[in-house]
Amino acid sequence: MVSTCPECGNKKLTRDYEKGEIVCANCGLIVEDNIADQGPEWRAFDSEQRNKRARGGAPIKYMRPDKGLSTEIDQYNRDARGSKISPKKLAQVQRIRKWHKRASIASSIERNLTIALGELDRIASSLGLSENIRESAALLYRRCIREELIRGRLIESVVAAVIYAVCRMQSIPRTLDEIAKVSGIEKKEIGRAYRFIKRELQIDVPLTDPSQYVPKFTASLKLSGQVQEKAIKLLRKAMKKGLISGRGPTGVAAAAVYIASVLCGERRTQKEVADVAGVTEVTIRNRYRELKKELGINIPI
DNA sequence: AAGACGAAAGTGGTTGA
DNA sequence: TCAACAACTTTCGTCTT
Numbered sequence: 053m054v055s056t057c058p059e060c061g062n063k064k065l066t067r068d069y070e071k072g073e074i075v076c077a078n079c080g081l082i083v084e085d086n087i088a089d090q091g092p093e094w095r096a097f098d099s100e101q102r103n104k105r106a107r108g109g110a111p112i113k114y115m116r117p118d119k120g121l122s123t124e125i126d127q128y129n130r131d132a133r134g135s136k137i138s139p140k141k142l143a144q145v146q147r148i149r150k151w152h153k154r155a156s157i158a159s160s161i162e163r164n165l166t167i168a169l170g171e172l173d174r175i176a177s178s179l180g181l182s183e184n185i186r187e188s189a190a191l192l193y194r195r196c197i198r199e200e201l202i203r204g205r206l207i208e209s210v211v212a213a214v215i216y217a218v219c220r221m222q223s224i225p226r227t228l229d230e231i232a233k234v235s236g237i238e239k240k241e242i243g244r245a246y247r248f249i250k251r252e253l254q255i256d257v258p259l260t261d262p263s264q265y266v267p268k269f270t271a272s273l274k275l276s277g278q279v280q281e282k283a284i285k286l287l288r289k290a291m292k293k294g295l296i297s298g299r300g301p302t303g304v305a306a307a308a309v310y311i312a313s314v315l316c317g318e319r320r321t322q323k324e325v326a327d328v329a330g331v332t333e334v335t336i337r338n339r340y341r342e343l344k345k346e347l348g349i350n351i352p353i
Numbered sequence: 354a355a356g357a358c359g360a361a362a363g364t365g366g367t368t369g370a
Numbered sequence: 371t372c373a374a375c376a377a378c379t380t381t382c383g384t385c386t387t
Contacts (some may be wrong), residue, residue, distance in 0.1 A: 240365080300377070321356060332379055337358065 161197060164207060168193055171211045171235075178234040179226055181219070189218045192253075201252050205245055209237045213245035217257055225260045227302060229330055262296055263287045265305035265329070272328040273320050275313055283312035286343065293346050299339065303331045307339035 169190060176186045192214045196202055202210055212235040219226045228246075232239040250257060263284045270280040286308045290296055296304050306329035313320045322333040329336075 243366085298376075303378080322358095323356080333357085334359085334380080335378060338378085341359090 164197065164202065165194070168207050168211050171208055172215065175212065175215055175231065175235050179215075179230065181215070181224075185215075185218055185222060185224070188222065189214050192218060192249075192255075195253055196249055199252060201249055205248075206237065206241070208235060209241045209245045210249065211235070212237050212242045213249055216242060216246050217250065217255065220257050220260055221255075223261070223264055225264050225301075227330060260301040261287075261291075262301040262305040262308065265302055266309060269305060269309045269325065269328050273309070273313070273324060275309070275318055275320070276316070279309070279312045279316045279318055282316055283308040286311060290343055290346070300331070300335070302329050303335040303339050304343075305329065306331055307336050307343055310336055310340060311343060 172186065172189055172193065176189070189211075193211060196210055196214065212231050216226065216228060216231050228239045228242055231237075232242055235242070249255075266280055266283045266287070270276075270283065283305070287296070287304065290304070290308070306325050309329075310320065310322060310325045313325070322336050326333045326336050
């Protein structure tokens with residue numbers, strides 16, 4: 053995300069979520085467009101959701117827990133005139149204080165969930181994830197709250213991490229890059245939150261199988277199903293030879309798709325494949341070299 | 354002229370002391 | 371907390387089609 057105007061160097065940028073633009077407040081240059089609205093999702097599909105969501109309030113970025121919204125009963129045991137209160141009253145005040153605090157905690161969890169579920173829904177929609185995935189993600193997020201893993205972390209980054217984990221567990225992996233793009237959270241941050249919750253909740257997330265990326269790549273490159281099958285077959289063989297451990301799964305998948313496209317006479321350039329896979333040509337070449345060597349593939353021109 | 358190839362240097366993250 | 375390390379990227383020169 054840009055923070056200064058490239059035109060005049062001004063640091064004051066205005067976000068216009070209606071138009072989806074970030075505008076320099078000084079010179080009016082549109083610094084970025086098509087930005088994601090990070091505000092909450094207001095749609096409600098049933099009465100339970102409506103109760104949770106329709107409460108209104110400011111968009112996420114302005115919503116800081118307790119910022120000027122909550123009250124607290126102070127610690128000085130005085131009444132409004134400043135004189136000490138009786139022991140009997142004192143006990144009552146202490147009781148009230150205790151419950152007041154508990155109630156605020158409960159409502160802060162509520163509030164947290166409201167924001168988180170909205171964000172979850174938004175990200176899931178942008179990524180085109182199924183209802184099933186959303187449910188699992190929501191469940192996992194609730195576990196995070198229960199285990200108090202959110203404290204000190206941005207809600208959004210935990211949500212993004214949860215989605216990343218669930219996608220992998222359900223074998224429809226999304227890259228950290230994709231999630232970073234739609235969530236507006238840095239990849240680094242999501243990865244950190246992901247590792248953290250994985251460790252704390254002791255959840256088992258399987259290694260990403262590169263062939264899971266193949267259909268996505270072949271589709272964006274408009275390659276036939278034949279190429280897709282070929283690529284997956286190549287990956288099967290590669291896996292048996294232990295060629296994929298420690299490698300980025302997208303790079304391996306990209307190389308397989310590239311090779312398959314050549315073998316099937318539907319050649320795509322390395323650059324084209326690299327672009328849809330989100331890796332560089334060099335990486336494709338490196339994986340391609342390894343695959344070629346180990347599998348004894350000879351490329352007919 | 355465009356694409357493929359690979360060497361070399363740089364980057365960001367993980368790991369183990 | 372720091373250094374070593376592997377994977378990946380960037381950049382660039384050369385070769386091939």
